[in-house]
Amino acid sequence: MDALDAKYPFFASAREAVAEAAVSLPELVAADAPAVERARERVERALLEGTVAAESGDFPGESASDTQAELLSYPIARILVSLLDSQPAIEKYAAAEAATAMERVRRDLETDDELRSVSSATVGLDDLLAEFDLADAVRPDATAPAGVRGGTGGGTTSGGAGGGATGGGPTGSGAGRDPDGYRIDVGPYLRLTSPEWGDSWRLVNRALADGAVRVSREELLAALEAAVEARVAEGLPFELGADEEIAAALESRVADLRRLLSERTYAEPPDVVAPALFPPCMTNLIEKAERDAALSAAESFALMAFLVGIGMTPDEVVAFCADTSLDAEGIRYQTEYLTDDRGTQYPPPTCETLANYGICHNEDDHMQVAADPLSYYEKQVAAADDVTDWRDGREADGSEED
Numbered sequence: 406m407d408a409l410d411a412k413y414p415f416f417a418s419a420r421e422a423v424a425e426a427a428v429s430l431p432e433l434v435a436a437d438a439p440a441v442e443r444a445r446e447r448v449e450r451a452l453l454e455g456t457v458a459a460e461s462g463d464f465p466g467e468s469a470s471d472t473q474a475e476l477l478s479y480p481i482a483r484i485l486v487s488l489l490d491s492q493p494a495i496e497k498y499a500a501a502e503a504a505t506a507m508e509r510v511r512r513d514l515e516t517d518d519e520l521r522s523v524s525s526a527t528v529g530l531d532d533l534l535a536e537f538d539l540a541d542a543v544r545p546d547a548t549a550p551a552g553v554r555g556g557t558g559g560g561t562t563s564g565g566a567g568g569g570a571t572g573g574g575p576t577g578s579g580a581g582r583d584p585d586g587y588r589i590d591v592g593p594y595l596r597l598t599s600p601e602w603g604d605s606w607r608l609v610n611r612a613l614a615d616g617a618v619r620v621s622r623e624e625l626l627a628a629l630e631a632a633v634e635a636r637v638a639e640g641l642p643f644e645l646g647a648d649e650e651i652a653a654a655l656e657s658r659v660a661d662l663r664r665l666l667s668e669r670t671y672a673e674p675p676d677v678v679a680p681a682l683f684p685p686c687m688t689n690l691i692e693k694a695e696r697d698a699a700l701s702a703a704e705s706f707a708l709m710a711f712l713v714g715i716g717m718t719p720d721e722v723v724a725f726c727a728d729t730s731l732d733a734e735g736i737r738y739q740t741e742y743l744t745d746d747r748g749t750q751y752p753p754p755t756c757e758t759l760a761n762y763g764i765c766h767n768e769d770d771h772m773q774v775a776a777d778p779l780s781y782y783e784k785q786v787a788a789a790d791d792v793t794d795w796r797d798g799r800e801a802d803g804s805e806e807d
């Protein structure tokens with residue numbers, strides 16, 4: 406089992422490696438092997454934090470057994486998700502696997518060409534395109550100037566791949582051998598993207614020539630994130646059938662995950678919109694959008710998850726962001742995605758994750774105060790003497806009907 410398979414466990418080669426390995430999943434589960442605990446962590450972090458990365462540190466692990474546990478945790482995580490038997494949980498799990506994978510892909514792509522060619526644990530864009538049978542459908546766009554955006558529309562929330570929790574990252578860096586602009590055949594473009602991601606994704610707003618759509622590098626990565634998400638979700642939930650013993654052995658872990666989910670479901674958000682008390686990371690993102698600058702997928706996801714987390718409805722978020730680069734349709738898509746029909750929150754990424762994306766600058770070392778922006782805001786609201794709700798001002802001037 407090699408590190409690349411463990412890093413990208415949804416690759417066909419990883420599936421083959423698991424099939425060829427002389428390991429039995431029922432035996433691993435019965436023995437409570439490290440892969441089982443890692444699988445539980447994988448699902449828990451997917452559901453609550455939008456990432457499947459290990460809390461203990463960066464991948465890959467230091468030993469061969471870490472690599473094996475990491476790879477085998479993926480099929481066991483799929484069993485856990487199947488046993489949870491909840492469509493929102495499946496969607497969140499698949500989105501988190503995709504977001505984490507693309508975070509790793511972005512780091513791989515930032516790796517210097519020379520290092521990439523000698524490291525077997527990094528992928529290039531060509532590898533990824535081949536993995537999803539897109540090698541012939543995507544071509545570098547020789548006519549695209551550096552940093553060009555693929556669309557002809559304006560700003561976007563860029564909610565690609567369901568707004569992956571930790572997706573995004575550096576935009577338009579043009580690092581390594583990969584160019585900034587691509588052309589993707591219209592069929593795969595329509596299959597992998599959604600007009601619900603925002604106006605700029607609509608075909609009518611795209612440069613289309615010879616049956617291919619121009620996309621920026623970041624937009625291509627968003628489309629690939631959607632491809633990963635679809636592959637992870639494929640076949641979930643599955644019936645365990647003859648593997649009922651596995652279900653029995655995993656019962657307590659599944660019960661823990663259900664309890665965590667229900668605690669999250671019924672947790673009361675602060676339910677007051679006091680922008681003056683927002684954490685600096687969110688204020689910075691709002692100010693950036695107010696300057697009409699486009700937010701990356703990671704930035705827009707973090708902001709939308711925060712606003713939904715403090716109890717704002719999609720309509721309220723649209724009104725709140727009216728004078729920004731974020732378009733109403735993209736906001737609606739992301740905010741509705743972030744709240745399932747039982748009102749379950751998809752919590753915003755942690756401070757640590759936001760720091761990795763350069764979204765958090767840990768002003769005044771306040772990462773010591775809270776682990777995520779929502780907890781920070783809760784503390785700010787609790788400590789404030791006088792809190793004015795932005796929504797009260799809207800009601801007073803009659804603009805809530807906007």
Ligand code: SF4
Pocket residue numbers: 684685686687755756757759760764765766767768771772775776777778781
């Ligand atoms: S420490 Fe957390 S709450 Fe504060 S700016 Fe960073 S991400 Fe935001």
